[in-house]
Amino acid sequence: MSFEKDKMLIMPAVDIKGGKCVQLVQGKPGSEQVVIENPEKVAGRWESLGSEVLHIIDLDGAIDNNTNLPVIKKILKEVSIPIQLGGGIRTVEYAKTLLDLDIERLIIGTMGITNPDTITELSNEYGSERVMISLDSKDSKVVIKGWQEQIDKTPAELSLEFKNHGAGSILFTNVDVEGLLGGFYIDPVLNLVESVDIPIVYSGGISSIDDIKKLSTTGAQGVVIGSALYKEKIDLKEALKYQ
Incomplete structure:
Protein backbone atom coordinates (compact mmCIF):
# COMPACT_ATOMS: atom_id res chain seq x y z
CA MET A 1 0.00 0.00 0.00
CA SER A 2 1.71 3.11 -1.20
CA PHE A 3 0.44 6.66 -0.96
CA GLU A 4 -0.71 8.41 -4.12
CA LYS A 5 -0.20 12.13 -4.60
CA ASP A 6 -3.81 12.99 -5.42
CA LYS A 7 -5.51 10.45 -3.18
CA MET A 8 -6.43 10.74 0.50
CA LEU A 9 -6.74 7.27 2.02
CA ILE A 10 -9.63 6.86 4.46
CA MET A 11 -8.37 4.85 7.43
CA PRO A 12 -10.81 3.48 10.03
CA ALA A 13 -9.22 3.29 13.48
CA VAL A 14 -9.26 0.13 15.54
CA ASP A 15 -7.85 1.03 18.96
CA ILE A 16 -7.20 -1.94 21.23
CA LYS A 17 -7.26 -1.88 25.03
CA GLY A 18 -7.60 -4.91 27.25
CA GLY A 19 -8.22 -7.06 24.19
CA LYS A 20 -11.24 -4.96 23.16
CA CYS A 21 -11.87 -2.28 20.57
CA VAL A 22 -12.29 1.06 22.35
CA GLN A 23 -12.44 4.78 21.69
CA LEU A 24 -10.92 7.08 24.31
CA VAL A 25 -11.30 10.84 24.70
CA GLN A 26 -7.91 12.47 24.06
CA GLY A 27 -6.21 9.17 24.81
CA LYS A 28 -7.01 9.27 28.52
CA PRO A 29 -7.39 5.89 30.29
CA GLY A 30 -10.85 5.57 31.80
CA SER A 31 -12.48 7.80 29.19
CA GLU A 32 -13.79 4.93 27.06
CA GLN A 33 -16.90 5.93 25.12
CA VAL A 34 -16.94 2.87 22.88
CA VAL A 35 -16.11 -0.68 24.00
CA ILE A 36 -16.59 -3.58 21.56
CA GLU A 37 -15.58 -7.22 21.92
CA ASN A 38 -13.56 -9.01 19.22
CA PRO A 39 -11.51 -6.24 17.53
CA GLU A 40 -10.73 -8.63 14.68
CA LYS A 41 -14.43 -8.71 13.76
CA VAL A 42 -14.54 -4.90 13.86
CA ALA A 43 -11.56 -4.81 11.51
CA GLY A 44 -13.23 -7.31 9.21
CA ARG A 45 -16.36 -5.18 9.08
CA TRP A 46 -14.44 -2.08 7.96
CA GLU A 47 -12.80 -4.15 5.23
CA SER A 48 -16.19 -5.50 4.10
CA LEU A 49 -17.48 -1.93 3.78
CA GLY A 50 -14.70 -0.99 1.39
CA SER A 51 -11.70 0.12 3.44
CA GLU A 52 -8.36 -0.22 1.67
CA VAL A 53 -6.27 0.15 4.82
CA LEU A 54 -6.77 -0.06 8.60
CA HIS A 55 -5.18 2.03 11.35
CA ILE A 56 -4.53 -0.13 14.43
CA ILE A 57 -3.32 1.31 17.75
CA ASP A 58 -2.29 -0.86 20.69
CA LEU A 59 -3.35 1.47 23.50
CA ASP A 60 -2.08 -0.81 26.24
CA GLY A 61 1.31 -0.78 24.58
CA ALA A 62 1.25 3.00 24.36
CA ILE A 63 0.04 3.57 27.92
CA ASP A 64 1.62 0.88 30.09
CA ASN A 65 3.66 -1.37 27.79
CA ASN A 66 1.34 -4.40 28.00
CA THR A 67 0.97 -5.29 24.34
CA ASN A 68 -2.06 -6.80 22.60
CA LEU A 69 0.03 -8.89 20.23
CA PRO A 70 -2.38 -11.89 20.23
CA VAL A 71 -5.23 -9.59 19.12
CA ILE A 72 -3.04 -8.02 16.45
CA LYS A 73 -2.30 -11.48 15.08
CA LYS A 74 -6.04 -12.26 14.99
CA ILE A 75 -6.67 -9.09 12.99
CA LEU A 76 -3.94 -10.04 10.52
CA LYS A 77 -5.69 -13.38 9.99
CA GLU A 78 -9.13 -11.77 9.68
CA VAL A 79 -8.39 -9.14 7.04
CA SER A 80 -6.55 -9.08 3.73
CA ILE A 81 -6.08 -5.31 3.42
CA PRO A 82 -2.91 -3.55 4.62
CA ILE A 83 -2.56 -2.52 8.26
CA GLN A 84 -0.60 0.33 9.75
CA LEU A 85 0.12 -0.24 13.42
CA GLY A 86 1.36 1.83 16.34
CA GLY A 87 1.45 1.85 20.12
CA GLY A 88 4.08 0.73 22.58
CA ILE A 89 6.88 0.13 20.09
CA ARG A 90 9.77 0.80 22.45
CA THR A 91 12.54 -1.36 21.00
CA VAL A 92 13.90 -2.03 17.53
CA GLU A 93 13.55 -5.75 18.24
CA TYR A 94 9.80 -5.46 18.83
CA ALA A 95 9.46 -3.25 15.76
CA LYS A 96 11.15 -5.94 13.66
CA THR A 97 8.89 -8.61 15.17
CA LEU A 98 5.84 -6.64 13.99
CA LEU A 99 7.24 -5.89 10.55
CA ASP A 100 8.07 -9.57 10.13
CA LEU A 101 4.39 -10.34 10.82
CA ASP A 102 3.59 -8.47 7.60
CA ILE A 103 2.37 -5.29 9.21
CA GLU A 104 2.42 -3.02 6.18
CA ARG A 105 3.51 0.14 7.96
CA LEU A 106 4.74 0.67 11.50
CA ILE A 107 4.01 3.90 13.37
CA ILE A 108 6.93 4.89 15.59
CA GLY A 109 6.49 7.65 18.16
CA THR A 110 8.51 8.11 21.33
CA MET A 111 11.28 5.67 20.39
CA GLY A 112 11.94 7.44 17.11
CA ILE A 113 11.81 10.94 18.55
CA THR A 114 14.16 10.16 21.43
CA ASN A 115 16.44 7.98 19.30
CA PRO A 116 16.17 8.90 15.59
CA ASP A 117 18.77 6.30 14.63
CA THR A 118 16.10 3.63 15.21
CA ILE A 119 14.14 5.10 12.30
CA THR A 120 17.24 4.95 10.12
CA GLU A 121 17.90 1.33 11.05
CA LEU A 122 14.35 0.19 10.37
CA SER A 123 14.00 2.10 7.10
CA ASN A 124 17.34 0.75 5.86
CA GLU A 125 16.30 -2.84 6.61
CA TYR A 126 12.61 -2.78 5.67
CA GLY A 127 12.25 0.25 3.39
CA SER A 128 11.20 3.78 4.31
CA GLU A 129 7.66 3.20 3.00
CA ARG A 130 7.09 0.80 5.93
CA VAL A 131 8.24 3.28 8.59
CA MET A 132 5.96 6.14 9.70
CA ILE A 133 6.95 8.66 12.37
CA SER A 134 4.20 9.80 14.71
CA LEU A 135 4.24 13.53 15.48
CA ASP A 136 1.54 14.21 18.06
CA SER A 137 0.84 17.84 18.88
CA LYS A 138 -0.61 19.51 21.97
CA ASP A 139 -0.64 23.31 22.26
CA SER A 140 1.37 23.33 18.99
CA LYS A 141 4.28 21.33 20.50
CA VAL A 142 5.14 17.67 20.01
CA VAL A 143 4.17 15.34 22.85
CA ILE A 144 5.58 11.87 23.55
CA LYS A 145 5.20 9.00 26.04
CA GLY A 146 1.46 8.55 25.57
CA TRP A 147 0.97 12.34 25.24
CA GLN A 148 2.28 12.82 28.79
CA GLU A 149 5.52 14.68 28.03
CA GLN A 150 5.97 17.74 25.83
CA ILE A 151 9.12 18.66 23.94
CA ASP A 152 9.96 22.16 22.77
CA LYS A 153 9.56 21.62 19.03
CA THR A 154 6.64 21.87 16.63
CA PRO A 155 5.68 19.05 14.26
CA ALA A 156 6.91 21.12 11.32
CA GLU A 157 10.29 21.62 12.98
CA LEU A 158 10.71 17.89 13.50
CA SER A 159 9.31 16.74 10.16
CA LEU A 160 12.37 17.44 8.00
CA GLU A 161 14.64 15.86 10.58
CA PHE A 162 12.76 12.57 10.34
CA LYS A 163 12.59 12.58 6.57
CA ASN A 164 16.38 12.76 6.69
CA VAL A 189 -2.21 20.47 8.75
CA LEU A 190 -1.42 22.93 5.97
CA ASN A 191 1.71 24.04 7.80
CA LEU A 192 3.00 20.49 8.09
CA VAL A 193 2.10 19.50 4.52
CA GLU A 194 3.95 22.57 3.23
CA SER A 195 7.02 21.92 5.39
CA VAL A 196 7.94 18.46 4.09
CA ASP A 197 7.45 16.47 0.89
CA ILE A 198 6.64 13.06 2.35
CA PRO A 199 3.03 11.85 2.84
CA ILE A 200 1.11 13.20 5.82
CA VAL A 201 -1.71 11.22 7.45
CA TYR A 202 -3.93 13.31 9.71
CA SER A 203 -5.79 12.22 12.86
CA GLY A 204 -7.88 14.13 15.39
CA GLY A 205 -11.34 15.64 15.60
CA ILE A 206 -12.71 14.45 12.25
CA SER A 207 -16.43 14.35 12.95
CA SER A 208 -18.34 14.95 9.71
CA ILE A 209 -18.23 14.48 5.95
CA ASP A 210 -17.60 18.23 5.74
CA ASP A 211 -14.41 17.74 7.79
CA ILE A 212 -13.25 15.07 5.35
CA LYS A 213 -14.07 17.30 2.40
CA LYS A 214 -12.11 20.17 3.96
CA LEU A 215 -9.14 17.95 4.81
CA SER A 216 -9.03 16.66 1.23
CA THR A 217 -8.03 20.17 0.11
CA THR A 218 -4.89 20.27 2.30
CA GLY A 219 -2.70 17.79 0.48
CA ALA A 220 -2.88 15.24 3.31
CA GLN A 221 -2.65 11.75 1.82
CA GLY A 222 -4.55 9.93 4.54
CA VAL A 223 -7.01 10.51 7.35
CA VAL A 224 -7.71 8.39 10.42
CA ILE A 225 -11.34 8.30 11.54
CA GLY A 226 -12.30 6.80 14.88
CA SER A 227 -15.11 7.96 17.16
CA ALA A 228 -17.15 9.51 14.35
CA LEU A 229 -17.45 6.11 12.67
CA TYR A 230 -18.30 4.25 15.86
CA LYS A 231 -20.89 6.83 16.87
CA GLU A 232 -22.30 6.86 13.32
CA LYS A 233 -21.64 10.54 12.72
CA ILE A 234 -19.81 9.52 9.55
CA ASP A 235 -20.90 6.78 7.17
CA LEU A 236 -17.80 4.97 5.91
CA LYS A 237 -19.14 4.40 2.40
CA GLU A 238 -19.89 8.12 2.13
CA ALA A 239 -16.43 8.96 3.41
CA LEU A 240 -14.79 6.68 0.88
CA LYS A 241 -16.14 8.88 -1.93
CA TYR A 242 -13.46 11.40 -0.94
CA GLN A 243 -10.69 8.85 -1.30
Missing part, protein backbone atom coordinates in the same frame (compact mmCIF):
# COMPACT_ATOMS: atom_id res chain seq x y z
CA HIS A 165 16.42 9.78 9.07
CA GLY A 166 14.45 7.69 6.59
CA ALA A 167 10.81 7.97 7.67
CA GLY A 168 8.61 7.43 4.64
CA SER A 169 5.52 9.16 6.03
CA ILE A 170 4.20 11.09 9.02
CA LEU A 171 1.17 10.52 11.21
CA PHE A 172 0.11 13.90 12.58
CA THR A 173 -2.34 13.81 15.50
CA ASN A 174 -3.70 17.02 16.96
CA VAL A 175 -4.30 16.01 20.57
CA ASP A 176 -6.14 19.30 21.24
CA VAL A 177 -9.14 18.05 19.25
CA GLU A 178 -8.66 14.26 19.27
CA GLY A 179 -11.71 12.28 20.38
CA LEU A 180 -13.86 15.37 20.97
CA LEU A 181 -15.91 15.12 17.75
CA GLY A 182 -15.73 18.88 17.36
CA GLY A 183 -13.93 19.19 14.04
CA PHE A 184 -10.29 19.95 13.34
CA TYR A 185 -7.98 22.92 12.80
CA ILE A 186 -6.84 23.18 9.20
CA ASP A 187 -3.84 25.51 9.63
CA PRO A 188 -1.56 23.05 11.49
Whole structure:
Protein backbone atom coordinates (compact mmCIF):
# COMPACT_ATOMS: atom_id res chain seq x y z
CA MET A 1 0.00 0.00 0.00
CA SER A 2 1.71 3.11 -1.20
CA PHE A 3 0.44 6.66 -0.96
CA GLU A 4 -0.71 8.41 -4.12
CA LYS A 5 -0.20 12.13 -4.60
CA ASP A 6 -3.81 12.99 -5.42
CA LYS A 7 -5.51 10.45 -3.18
CA MET A 8 -6.43 10.74 0.50
CA LEU A 9 -6.74 7.27 2.02
CA ILE A 10 -9.63 6.86 4.46
CA MET A 11 -8.37 4.85 7.43
CA PRO A 12 -10.81 3.48 10.03
CA ALA A 13 -9.22 3.29 13.48
CA VAL A 14 -9.26 0.13 15.54
CA ASP A 15 -7.85 1.03 18.96
CA ILE A 16 -7.20 -1.94 21.23
CA LYS A 17 -7.26 -1.88 25.03
CA GLY A 18 -7.60 -4.91 27.25
CA GLY A 19 -8.22 -7.06 24.19
CA LYS A 20 -11.24 -4.96 23.16
CA CYS A 21 -11.87 -2.28 20.57
CA VAL A 22 -12.29 1.06 22.35
CA GLN A 23 -12.44 4.78 21.69
CA LEU A 24 -10.92 7.08 24.31
CA VAL A 25 -11.30 10.84 24.70
CA GLN A 26 -7.91 12.47 24.06
CA GLY A 27 -6.21 9.17 24.81
CA LYS A 28 -7.01 9.27 28.52
CA PRO A 29 -7.39 5.89 30.29
CA GLY A 30 -10.85 5.57 31.80
CA SER A 31 -12.48 7.80 29.19
CA GLU A 32 -13.79 4.93 27.06
CA GLN A 33 -16.90 5.93 25.12
CA VAL A 34 -16.94 2.87 22.88
CA VAL A 35 -16.11 -0.68 24.00
CA ILE A 36 -16.59 -3.58 21.56
CA GLU A 37 -15.58 -7.22 21.92
CA ASN A 38 -13.56 -9.01 19.22
CA PRO A 39 -11.51 -6.24 17.53
CA GLU A 40 -10.73 -8.63 14.68
CA LYS A 41 -14.43 -8.71 13.76
CA VAL A 42 -14.54 -4.90 13.86
CA ALA A 43 -11.56 -4.81 11.51
CA GLY A 44 -13.23 -7.31 9.21
CA ARG A 45 -16.36 -5.18 9.08
CA TRP A 46 -14.44 -2.08 7.96
CA GLU A 47 -12.80 -4.15 5.23
CA SER A 48 -16.19 -5.50 4.10
CA LEU A 49 -17.48 -1.93 3.78
CA GLY A 50 -14.70 -0.99 1.39
CA SER A 51 -11.70 0.12 3.44
CA GLU A 52 -8.36 -0.22 1.67
CA VAL A 53 -6.27 0.15 4.82
CA LEU A 54 -6.77 -0.06 8.60
CA HIS A 55 -5.18 2.03 11.35
CA ILE A 56 -4.53 -0.13 14.43
CA ILE A 57 -3.32 1.31 17.75
CA ASP A 58 -2.29 -0.86 20.69
CA LEU A 59 -3.35 1.47 23.50
CA ASP A 60 -2.08 -0.81 26.24
CA GLY A 61 1.31 -0.78 24.58
CA ALA A 62 1.25 3.00 24.36
CA ILE A 63 0.04 3.57 27.92
CA ASP A 64 1.62 0.88 30.09
CA ASN A 65 3.66 -1.37 27.79
CA ASN A 66 1.34 -4.40 28.00
CA THR A 67 0.97 -5.29 24.34
CA ASN A 68 -2.06 -6.80 22.60
CA LEU A 69 0.03 -8.89 20.23
CA PRO A 70 -2.38 -11.89 20.23
CA VAL A 71 -5.23 -9.59 19.12
CA ILE A 72 -3.04 -8.02 16.45
CA LYS A 73 -2.30 -11.48 15.08
CA LYS A 74 -6.04 -12.26 14.99
CA ILE A 75 -6.67 -9.09 12.99
CA LEU A 76 -3.94 -10.04 10.52
CA LYS A 77 -5.69 -13.38 9.99
CA GLU A 78 -9.13 -11.77 9.68
CA VAL A 79 -8.39 -9.14 7.04
CA SER A 80 -6.55 -9.08 3.73
CA ILE A 81 -6.08 -5.31 3.42
CA PRO A 82 -2.91 -3.55 4.62
CA ILE A 83 -2.56 -2.52 8.26
CA GLN A 84 -0.60 0.33 9.75
CA LEU A 85 0.12 -0.24 13.42
CA GLY A 86 1.36 1.83 16.34
CA GLY A 87 1.45 1.85 20.12
CA GLY A 88 4.08 0.73 22.58
CA ILE A 89 6.88 0.13 20.09
CA ARG A 90 9.77 0.80 22.45
CA THR A 91 12.54 -1.36 21.00
CA VAL A 92 13.90 -2.03 17.53
CA GLU A 93 13.55 -5.75 18.24
CA TYR A 94 9.80 -5.46 18.83
CA ALA A 95 9.46 -3.25 15.76
CA LYS A 96 11.15 -5.94 13.66
CA THR A 97 8.89 -8.61 15.17
CA LEU A 98 5.84 -6.64 13.99
CA LEU A 99 7.24 -5.89 10.55
CA ASP A 100 8.07 -9.57 10.13
CA LEU A 101 4.39 -10.34 10.82
CA ASP A 102 3.59 -8.47 7.60
CA ILE A 103 2.37 -5.29 9.21
CA GLU A 104 2.42 -3.02 6.18
CA ARG A 105 3.51 0.14 7.96
CA LEU A 106 4.74 0.67 11.50
CA ILE A 107 4.01 3.90 13.37
CA ILE A 108 6.93 4.89 15.59
CA GLY A 109 6.49 7.65 18.16
CA THR A 110 8.51 8.11 21.33
CA MET A 111 11.28 5.67 20.39
CA GLY A 112 11.94 7.44 17.11
CA ILE A 113 11.81 10.94 18.55
CA THR A 114 14.16 10.16 21.43
CA ASN A 115 16.44 7.98 19.30
CA PRO A 116 16.17 8.90 15.59
CA ASP A 117 18.77 6.30 14.63
CA THR A 118 16.10 3.63 15.21
CA ILE A 119 14.14 5.10 12.30
CA THR A 120 17.24 4.95 10.12
CA GLU A 121 17.90 1.33 11.05
CA LEU A 122 14.35 0.19 10.37
CA SER A 123 14.00 2.10 7.10
CA ASN A 124 17.34 0.75 5.86
CA GLU A 125 16.30 -2.84 6.61
CA TYR A 126 12.61 -2.78 5.67
CA GLY A 127 12.25 0.25 3.39
CA SER A 128 11.20 3.78 4.31
CA GLU A 129 7.66 3.20 3.00
CA ARG A 130 7.09 0.80 5.93
CA VAL A 131 8.24 3.28 8.59
CA MET A 132 5.96 6.14 9.70
CA ILE A 133 6.95 8.66 12.37
CA SER A 134 4.20 9.80 14.71
CA LEU A 135 4.24 13.53 15.48
CA ASP A 136 1.54 14.21 18.06
CA SER A 137 0.84 17.84 18.88
CA LYS A 138 -0.61 19.51 21.97
CA ASP A 139 -0.64 23.31 22.26
CA SER A 140 1.37 23.33 18.99
CA LYS A 141 4.28 21.33 20.50
CA VAL A 142 5.14 17.67 20.01
CA VAL A 143 4.17 15.34 22.85
CA ILE A 144 5.58 11.87 23.55
CA LYS A 145 5.20 9.00 26.04
CA GLY A 146 1.46 8.55 25.57
CA TRP A 147 0.97 12.34 25.24
CA GLN A 148 2.28 12.82 28.79
CA GLU A 149 5.52 14.68 28.03
CA GLN A 150 5.97 17.74 25.83
CA ILE A 151 9.12 18.66 23.94
CA ASP A 152 9.96 22.16 22.77
CA LYS A 153 9.56 21.62 19.03
CA THR A 154 6.64 21.87 16.63
CA PRO A 155 5.68 19.05 14.26
CA ALA A 156 6.91 21.12 11.32
CA GLU A 157 10.29 21.62 12.98
CA LEU A 158 10.71 17.89 13.50
CA SER A 159 9.31 16.74 10.16
CA LEU A 160 12.37 17.44 8.00
CA GLU A 161 14.64 15.86 10.58
CA PHE A 162 12.76 12.57 10.34
CA LYS A 163 12.59 12.58 6.57
CA ASN A 164 16.38 12.76 6.69
CA HIS A 165 16.42 9.78 9.07
CA GLY A 166 14.45 7.69 6.59
CA ALA A 167 10.81 7.97 7.67
CA GLY A 168 8.61 7.43 4.64
CA SER A 169 5.52 9.16 6.03
CA ILE A 170 4.20 11.09 9.02
CA LEU A 171 1.17 10.52 11.21
CA PHE A 172 0.11 13.90 12.58
CA THR A 173 -2.34 13.81 15.50
CA ASN A 174 -3.70 17.02 16.96
CA VAL A 175 -4.30 16.01 20.57
CA ASP A 176 -6.14 19.30 21.24
CA VAL A 177 -9.14 18.05 19.25
CA GLU A 178 -8.66 14.26 19.27
CA GLY A 179 -11.71 12.28 20.38
CA LEU A 180 -13.86 15.37 20.97
CA LEU A 181 -15.91 15.12 17.75
CA GLY A 182 -15.73 18.88 17.36
CA GLY A 183 -13.93 19.19 14.04
CA PHE A 184 -10.29 19.95 13.34
CA TYR A 185 -7.98 22.92 12.80
CA ILE A 186 -6.84 23.18 9.20
CA ASP A 187 -3.84 25.51 9.63
CA PRO A 188 -1.56 23.05 11.49
CA VAL A 189 -2.21 20.47 8.75
CA LEU A 190 -1.42 22.93 5.97
CA ASN A 191 1.71 24.04 7.80
CA LEU A 192 3.00 20.49 8.09
CA VAL A 193 2.10 19.50 4.52
CA GLU A 194 3.95 22.57 3.23
CA SER A 195 7.02 21.92 5.39
CA VAL A 196 7.94 18.46 4.09
CA ASP A 197 7.45 16.47 0.89
CA ILE A 198 6.64 13.06 2.35
CA PRO A 199 3.03 11.85 2.84
CA ILE A 200 1.11 13.20 5.82
CA VAL A 201 -1.71 11.22 7.45
CA TYR A 202 -3.93 13.31 9.71
CA SER A 203 -5.79 12.22 12.86
CA GLY A 204 -7.88 14.13 15.39
CA GLY A 205 -11.34 15.64 15.60
CA ILE A 206 -12.71 14.45 12.25
CA SER A 207 -16.43 14.35 12.95
CA SER A 208 -18.34 14.95 9.71
CA ILE A 209 -18.23 14.48 5.95
CA ASP A 210 -17.60 18.23 5.74
CA ASP A 211 -14.41 17.74 7.79
CA ILE A 212 -13.25 15.07 5.35
CA LYS A 213 -14.07 17.30 2.40
CA LYS A 214 -12.11 20.17 3.96
CA LEU A 215 -9.14 17.95 4.81
CA SER A 216 -9.03 16.66 1.23
CA THR A 217 -8.03 20.17 0.11
CA THR A 218 -4.89 20.27 2.30
CA GLY A 219 -2.70 17.79 0.48
CA ALA A 220 -2.88 15.24 3.31
CA GLN A 221 -2.65 11.75 1.82
CA GLY A 222 -4.55 9.93 4.54
CA VAL A 223 -7.01 10.51 7.35
CA VAL A 224 -7.71 8.39 10.42
CA ILE A 225 -11.34 8.30 11.54
CA GLY A 226 -12.30 6.80 14.88
CA SER A 227 -15.11 7.96 17.16
CA ALA A 228 -17.15 9.51 14.35
CA LEU A 229 -17.45 6.11 12.67
CA TYR A 230 -18.30 4.25 15.86
CA LYS A 231 -20.89 6.83 16.87
CA GLU A 232 -22.30 6.86 13.32
CA LYS A 233 -21.64 10.54 12.72
CA ILE A 234 -19.81 9.52 9.55
CA ASP A 235 -20.90 6.78 7.17
CA LEU A 236 -17.80 4.97 5.91
CA LYS A 237 -19.14 4.40 2.40
CA GLU A 238 -19.89 8.12 2.13
CA ALA A 239 -16.43 8.96 3.41
CA LEU A 240 -14.79 6.68 0.88
CA LYS A 241 -16.14 8.88 -1.93
CA TYR A 242 -13.46 11.40 -0.94
CA GLN A 243 -10.69 8.85 -1.30
